[in-house]
Structure formats: structure tokens, C-alpha cells
Amino acid sequence: MNGVEMVRVVVDAEKCIGIGQCELLEPEIFRLDDETAISVVVGDGLLPCDRASLIADKCPSASISIGR
Amino acid sequence: MIDVATPSIYLDGIPHDRLGAIRDLPGLMWHPYETNGFWAVTRHVDVGEVSKHPEVYSSGIGHTNLWDLEADALEARRTIIDSDAPDHTRLRRLVSRAFTPRNIMVWEETTRSIAAELLDGFIAGGGGDWVDLVAAPLPIRVILTILGVPVEDAAFLKQLSDHLIEGTTGEMTLPDDAFGNTTPLRLLPFGSPASFAMYEYGERIGAERTADPRDDLVTHLVLAESNGDRLTPTEYKNFFQVLVFAGNETTRTAITHGAEAFAMFPDEWNRLMADPSLMESAVEEVLRWATPVMHMRRTAAVDTSLAGTEIAAGDKVVMWYTSANRDPEVFEDPARFDISRLDYEHVSFGGGGPHFCLGAFLARMEIRVLLEEMLKRNLVLSKEGEPVRAPSNFVHGVLSLDLGVA
Numbered sequence: 001m002n003g004v005e006m007v008r009v010v011v012d013a014e015k016c017i018g019i020g021q022c023e024l025l026e027p028e029i030f031r032l033d034d035e036t037a038i039s040v041v042v043g044d045g046l047l048p049c050d051r052a053s054l055i056a057d058k059c060p061s062a063s064i065s066i067g068r
Numbered sequence: 069m070i071d072v073a074t075p076s077i078y079l080d081g082i083p084h085d086r087l088g089a090i091r092d093l094p095g096l097m098w099h100p101y102e103t104n105g106f107w108a109v110t111r112h113v114d115v116g117e118v119s120k121h122p123e124v125y126s127s128g129i130g131h132t133n134l135w136d137l138e139a140d141a142l143e144a145r146r147t148i149i150d151s152d153a154p155d156h157t158r159l160r161r162l163v164s165r166a167f168t169p170r171n172i173m174v175w176e177e178t179t180r181s182i183a184a185e186l187l188d189g190f191i192a193g194g195g196g197d198w199v200d201l202v203a204a205p206l207p208i209r210v211i212l213t214i215l216g217v218p219v220e221d222a223a224f225l226k227q228l229s230d231h232l233i234e235g236t237t238g239e240m241t242l243p244d245d246a247f248g249n250t251t252p253l254r255l256l257p258f259g260s261p262a263s264f265a266m267y268e269y270g271e272r273i274g275a276e277r278t279a280d281p282r283d284d285l286v287t288h289l290v291l292a293e294s295n296g297d298r299l300t301p302t303e304y305k306n307f308f309q310v311l312v313f314a315g316n317e318t319t320r321t322a323i324t325h326g327a328e329a330f331a332m333f334p335d336e337w338n339r340l341m342a343d344p345s346l347m348e349s350a351v352e353e354v355l356r357w358a359t360p361v362m363h364m365r366r367t368a369a370v371d372t373s374l375a376g377t378e379i380a381a382g383d384k385v386v387m388w389y390t391s392a393n394r395d396p397e398v399f400e401d402p403a404r405f406d407i408s409r410l411d412y413e414h415v416s417f418g419g420g421g422p423h424f425c426l427g428a429f430l431a432r433m434e435i436r437v438l439l440e441e442m443l444k445r446n447l448v449l450s451k452e453g454e455p456v457r458a459p460s461n462f463v464h465g466v467l468s469l470d471l472g473v474a
């Protein structure tokens with residue numbers, strides 16, 4: 001993917017309230033745990049920078065941050 | 069001082085001019101109220117700030133309605149809504165799984181068949197009271213199905229939930245001992261004897277599921293173990309009451325204002341008919357337009373400041389979602405009902421943070437499915453009279469709305 005900067009998303013398990021907005025937008029990256037409904041990043045957690053910041057923005061509890 | 073708390077003001081509709089005037093004042097306005105006033109937070113950005121800082125703006129110190137409660141009343145009726153971490157986190161994690169988008173999808177077909185049945189009845193009758201015929205029965209039946217409560221009891225539980233709303237209007241129609249109530253009213257949610265009946269009902273169904281577990285949400289609540297401890301009986305009955313009430317009144321309100329808006333602005337309905345890809349933004353616009361919950365309160369846990377105004381620990385801070393949803397800083401031409409808005413960051417489900425509405429995706433699904441079924445039937449609604457509004461400063465409630473089938 002030439003030219004698209006990829007960043008890694010991280011979920012703060014303490015703050016996540018299990019709304020599932022992240023899983024709805026990126027089911028390949030976020031998965032809500034079946035028991036706790038806390039969002040877990042599956043795989044490498046890499047997303048294009050724009051997309052990652054949109055998803056971080058959409059999380060109601062501001063639990064998603066962008067690592068590197 | 070600009071009054072936005074007197075319930076009767078709301079009989080004529082939302083006082084958008086007053087809220088707008090408060091929004092335009094510098095800082096926050098101090099709003100006198102009974103013996104203890106509050107800071108009125110009316111701008112979108114400030115609502116977000118309060119919502120996302122629960123360590124500063126507490127839900128548990130006081131509660132989340134305007135009026136004050138004595139300590140024992142607060143404890144007796146404490147719910148997920150008026151608690152702080154770590155209690156809040158524990159309660160929320162008990163139920164959050166049931167309401168994720170993935171798990172809500174399971175209920176879509178049930179919702180669709182309920183919506184279809186109600187709409188077919190409405191159309192066959194040539195229209196009528198939209199609240200009674202469609203908007204009220206849909207959400208109560210859906211939430212009862214999820215809880216695992218017999219749907220035959222929908223009418224009874226809807227009646228109880230209507231009485232709870234009265235508790236926010238100051239116009240109570242029930243005697244103190246209605247439904248065999250023996251509890252002092254001040255210990256009951258919304259000071260209503262209907263809460264006693266709701267508790268009793270929840271306890272009975274909870275006992276049934278404890279003895280004979282099923283695959284439903286009530287069973288999950290009565291048997292759930294979280295960090296090794298169960299819900300206490302008080303926690304359980306308050307949780308049951310919140311799920312029935314919150315899952316019911318609010319969605320009904322959204323569906324009612326949405327239908328009225330589409331009847332008033334037929335061009336918007338025509339746009340949706342012509343281009344169903346507008347559905348997602350249309351649902352969000354219905355939510356913004358309706359703003360079913362008009363405010364939530366917090367109590368400052370520490371001295372702080374917001375929008376340049378000093379707030380002392382213990383002060384009440386009230387977020388007016390109704391105002392934030394018309395904030396011209398965020399919404400272009402906010403008084404216009406426009407289903408293709410992309411600036412739809414409304415705060416109808418709260419301004420974010422840990423208390424963000426648990427039922428947000430359920431409510432969205434119900435509204436979408438209803439609109440889809442209306443489109444399928446080419447249903448065009450016409451307004452036959454003015455809505456009868458609830459005299460409430462808390463919910464944007466409509467008691468009845470006559471709509472016709474054009």
C-alpha cells in the first residue's frame with residue numbers, strides 16, 4: 001500500500017464500555033470478547049491513519065488510541 | 069435568568085429560543101431550581117467535556133435528575149445510571165454483551181415482524197393515534213422479548229412506564245397506595261407507586277428464572293456472576309426497572325417525533341423513498357430531531373471550571389442535549405430536518421463517556437427497521453392534528469399524535 005501511512009490501534013480495556021462501534025466499523029480488527037464484551041484488537045491492528053483516527057473518534061468512551 | 073426547568077413550558081414544545089439564548093451567554097448560566105440550582109450546560113463541546121470526565125462530573129454523588137434526594141432514597145433506587153466506577157463498570161459489564169451491534173442483529177427479524185404487524189394494523193384502520201398504535205407498542209415488545217418477559221404483559225408494563233414519566237411532570241394521577249404500594253414514595257424511582265409494581269413484577273419474573281433458567285436477559289441478570297459477586301436484590305430490581313423504562317419511553321419518543329417530521333416535511337420522505345442509501349443518516353437525523361432525553365445531570369466531585377465558569381465541588385451540572393443538538397457551531401442550519409446531514413454527531417445518546425446509552429444500537433435498529441417497513445408499504449403519513457405533549461422537562465414525550473395515511 002504505497003503512500004498510505006499505517007498505524008496501530010490500541011484499546012484501553014479499563015475504559016471500554018463494550019458498545020461495539022469499533023467492531024461494527026472494522027470487524028477484522030476489533031472483536032468484542034464473548035464474555036466481557038470488552039474490545040480486543042485481533043491480528044496486527046494496523047489501519048490506514050485516516051481510518052484509525054475516524055474510529056478512535058467514533059468510540060463513545062474514547063478508549064481507542066493510536067500507537068505506532 | 070432564563071427558565072428552562074418549569075415543566076409546563078414544554079407543553080408548547082421545546083423552548084429552543086430560550087435554550088439558544090443561554091447558549092449565547094458567556095460561560096455557563098446558573099439556573100435557580102427549587103432550593104438548589106444548577107449550572108446549565110448548553111453547548112455541544114461542553115456537553116462532551118462533562119460526559120467524558122466522570123471523575124470530575126459524578127453520576128453517583130447526587131443522581132442524574134434535577135431534583136435532590138435524601139441519602140437513603142438515593143441508595144434505595146440507585147441504578148447503573150446513577151453510579152460511578154467501579155460499581156458502574158461492574159453493572160455495565162454485566163449487560164453490555166447483550167446490546168452490542170453483533171448481538172442486536174439477532175433481534176432484527178423479530179423487530180421486523182412486530183413493526184410489520186403494527187403498520188398493517190395502522191394502515192388498515194386508515195391511521196389514528198401513532199403513539200398508541202405504533203410508537204409505544206414496538207419498543208416495549210422488543211425489549212420484553214430480549215428480557216424474556218411474556219409479551220402478553222406488554223400493556224401492563226407500558227402502563228407502569230407511563231406512570232413513571234408522570235413522576236417527572238409533577239402531575240401524578242395515582243394514589244400513593246396504587247398497585248398495593250406500601251413503600252414511602254420518596255424511596256421509589258420517580259416517586260411513583262408504579263415503580264413499586266415494576267419492582268414486584270421484576271422480582272417475580274427473576275424468581276421464576278432463578279428456579280427455571282432460560283436463555284434470556286432476566287436469567288442472565290439473576291444468575292450472573294461478576295468478579296465472584298452477584299447482583300444484590302436491590303441492584304437487580306433497579307436494573308430490571310431501568311431496562312424496561314429506558315428501553316421503552318425513549319425509543320417511542322424518537323419514533324413519534326420522526327413520524328411527525330416526515331409528515332411535516334414530505335420532501336424528506338420522498339428523498340428517502342427515492343434513495344434508501346440515505347437510511348443511516350436519516351436514522352441519525354430522527355434521533356437528533358427528537359432528542360428524546362432532554363438532559364442529564366452530574367454533580368461536581370471537585371472544584372473545577374468549564375467554559376470559563378468556576379464550578380464548586382457539590383454543584384449540580386446539567387447537560388441540555390436538546391440545546392447541544394441545535395448548536396450552530398456543529399450543525400449547519402440546525403432548525404432544519406435534513407436526512408442527508410453528514411454532521412450528525414448528535415448527543416441524543418449522551419455526549420460519550422462511560423454512561424453512553426447502552427441501548428444505542430438497539431434503538432437505531434428499531435428505528436431503521438420501522439422506516440424500512442414503512443418504505444416497503446409506500447406509507448405516506450399526514451399530520452391530522454397537533455401532538456399532545458407531556459409536561460416534562462426531562463423527556464420529550466408525546467402522549468398522542470394523530471396521523472393519517474395519505
Ligand code: HEM
Pocket residue numbers: 119148149150160167211310311314315316318319322355359360361364415416417418419420421422423424425426427428430431
Ligand atoms: C432513541 C432511544 C434512546 C435514547 C434517545 C436514549 C438516550 C439515553 C441517554 C441520553 C442516556 C444517558 C447518557 C449519559 O448519561 O451520558 C442513556 C443511558 C442509558 N440507556 Fe438509553 N436511550 C435510548 C434507548 C435505549 C434503549 C432501547 C435501552 C435498552 C436497553 C436503553 C438503555 C439505557 C441504559 C441502561 C442507560 C444507562 C447507561 C449507563 O449509565 O451506563 N436506552 N440513554
Ligand code: SF4
Pocket residue numbers: 011015016017018019020021022023030032038039058059060061062063064
Ligand atoms: S467503540 Fe470504544 S467503547 Fe465501544 S467497544 Fe469499541 S473500544 Fe469499547
